[in-house]
Amino acid sequence: MNPPFCRFQSLILTTYLVAVVFLVVVVLTALPAAAQYPNPKSHDYDPDNGEEINELCAGCHGEFGQGGGDGEYPRLAGLPAKYLAKQLHQFKIQERNSVAMSMYATDREISATDLLDISIYLSELELLTIMPDFAADTSSLEKLQIARRVFNVARHDGDVERGRDIYATQCAKCHGKDGLGKGSMPQLVGQYTDYLRIQIEDFQTGKRINEPMKKYIQPLTAADIEALLAFLSVADD
């Protein structure tokens, strides 16, 4: 066989192999980061541990995960466990940034097991949107305890009908027809208005990143956002 041709062939082969290895590396590193997020599904849940960790979170997010500070601290109760676990993990690795959360979402404060326990615990907390009718013999202590779990977002002034239209065409397919979330998608109804506004703006500026949602959030004008918030604030009334 002609030696120069042989060298030429092996050069092609080497180039080909290098290209294949390179592609494999690129594909592997670009694979959805989701694969690395903790998944509560097969976790051996310890409710007592969840309750104990919640004492740490309650200072800001409330004993029942109802949030506070007019939305400075978001509601966590009832959000999907998978969503909560992803957010906590993102705070830990600083893929999502928050000065307040970065103090708590550390390996020292929340181990991998704690992270799943607290996510499931919070996802199972239920809040009421209206005060129930009390039986005549309900003690005032019981009434007080129930009242603390009643949470309804204050009405936000704005063009509700315009918000309803934008929501139905741009947001409903992922966040659910009624805004109460879908699968691991977070609910938007029942979340504080000011918190939602900050998140939408953070998604627009790229401070918070979610690729699938980008094209829906990016074109929203300030007026669109106010209309959406007005709609979301009354959608469960």
Ligand code: HEC
């Ligand atoms: C010092 C106050 C503080 C404490 C304590 C705290 N958080 Fe937070 N948390 C915040 C703030 C502020 C935000 C909003 C961050 C932002 O704007 O992105 C937040 C956001 C979150 C979110 C994102 C919610 C969403 O809808 O995406 C999760 C999940 C969360 N916290 C879980 C926890 C857990 C679990 C604990 C306890 C281990 C905890 N936090 C303790 C202040 C706190």
Ligand code: HEC
């Ligand atoms: C293609 C699916 C998709 C569409 C459409 C979509 N979202 Fe989302 N949205 C998501 C996902 C997924 C998340 C969770 C992001 C994460 O894991 O950090 C999210 C999160 C959010 C959050 C943060 C909630 C929280 O608790 O912090 C807000 C606010 C939000 N979306 C608003 C909207 C609005 C408003 C629209 C319509 C204009 C919209 N989304 C359309 C998929 C979508």
